[in-house]
Structures are given as structure tokens and as C-alpha cells.
Amino acid sequence: MSDRLPHEKGFHVSWDQIHRDSRALAWRLDGKGPDAGAWKAVVAITRGGMAPAMIVARELDIRTVDTISVKSYDHQDRTEAKVLKAPDAAMMGDGEGILVVDDLVDTGKTLELVRRLYPRAHFATVYAKPQGEPMVDTFITGVSQDTWIFFPWDMALQYVQPFRGKD
Numbered sequence: 001m002s003d004r005l006p007h008e009k010g011f012h013v014s015w016d017q018i019h020r021d022s023r024a025l026a027w028r029l030d031g032k033g034p035d036a037g038a039w040k041a042v043v044a045i046t047r048g049g050m051a052p053a054m055i056v057a058r059e060l061d062i063r064t065v066d067t068i069s070v071k072s073y074d075h076q077d078r079t080e081a082k083v084l085k086a087p088d089a090a091m092m093g094d095g096e097g098i099l100v101v102d103d104l105v106d107t108g109k110t111l112e113l114v115r116r117l118y119p120r121a122h123f124a125t126v127y128a129k130p131q132g133e134p135m136v137d138t139f140i141t142g143v144s145q146d147t148w149i150f151f152p153w154d155m156a157l158q159y160v161q162p163f164r165g166k167d
């Protein structure tokens with residue numbers, strides 16, 4: 001991992017915030033599925049999509065939950081996106097009725113890959129950066145491209161110096 005952030009701004013998301021935003025995402029998706037408004041299944045893009053997908057599945061009472069594992073980053077360095085584990089093929093079909101959930105879309109490369117595999121799925125993320133927005137059907141909060149989003153599972157509470165104590 002590089003010592004320096006590649007982005008100027010940091011958006012630090014607490015557990016409470018991601019819970020609220022994931023719930024808001026669920027409510028926005030409620031009744032929007034193709035089968036009388038219902039969704040067949042939720043598919044989380046691991047790992048970041050797992051916590052939001054669990055909250056969405058709980059809010060919408062969807063019991064069929066699967067995962068697709070896509071690795072796109074090595075810490076903050078982008079690598080070529082690749083599928084490490086696919087969801088159940090019979091369930092997925094071409095994606096119709098499937099809600100694919102991720103924590104965020106940044107460049108859109110991850111969703112582009114998953115969209116190619118399941119073109120009729122609905123793609124939802126909690127956060128979206130402008131470059132990736134065309135790849136996502138529903139999201140809650142937009143952040144600028146030069147912002148790095150820090151999720152609660154990547155952070156810990158720690159002491160900080162008071163402003164006047166800094167040298």
C-alpha cells in the first residue's frame with residue numbers, strides 16, 4: 001500500500017451512516033422488481049457489497065442471497081477486475097429479477113464486468129462517483145471523483161491530537 005492517499009479528500013463513513021444509507025437504498029428499491037414489484041434474489045459483490053446487501057435483503061424480506069466475488073483493487077491501487085467466485089448460474093440466468101448490490105461504484109469497471117455477465121440485473125450501490133454513475137441503476141449518495149470513501153470495516157476509533165496541540 002502507498003503511504004500517501006491518491007485522493008485529496010476522505011469521506012469517512014460510520015456503521016450508523018452505512019446502515020442508514022443502505023436502508024434508504026432498500027426503500028428506494030422496494031416494489032421496483034419485475035415480478036409484481038418483487039425481487040428474486042439479492043447478489044452481493046464481495047466483499048464491500050456484503051454489509052449493504054444484508055441490510056437491503058433484510059429490509060425487503062428477501063431470503064435468497066448469493067455472492068459474486070470481484071477483485072478490482074489491491075488496497076488503493078486499481079488492478080484488472082476479475083471474477084474469483086460466481087453466483088449460482090441457474091438462479092442468475094441473464095440477471096432478470098436479480099438485485100446486485102455493492103458498496104460503491106468508482107470507475108465503474110467492477111459493475112461493467114458484472115453487467116456483461118448479467119445484463120438484465122438491476123445494479124444498486126450505496127455511494128457513486130461520477131465516472132461510475134452510468135453503470136449503476138440506483139444509488140443513494142454521490143461523492144466527487146477525487147474523494148476516497150473509507151468504510152467502517154476498514155477503520156478503527158483512535159486518539160487524535162487537539163488542533164492546537166499539533167506542531
Ligand SMILES: O=P(O)(O)OC[C@H]1O[C@H](OP(=O)(O)OP(=O)(O)O)[C@H](O)[C@@H]1O
Pocket residue numbers: 045046047048049070071072073074081102103104105106107108109110111132
Ligand atoms: O467502480 P470500481 O472502480 O470498479 O470500484 C468499485 C469497487 O472497488 C471496491 O472493491 P474491491 O475490488 O476493492 O474489493 P473489496 O470489495 O473486497 O474491498 C468496491 O467495494 C467496489 O466493489
Ligand code: HPA
Pocket residue numbers: 073104106147148149150151
Ligand atoms: O473510494 C473508495 N473507497 C473504498 N474502496 C474503493 N474502491 C474503489 N474506490 C473506493
Ligand SMILES: [Mg+2]
Pocket residue numbers: 045046047048049070102
Ligand atoms: Mg468491492
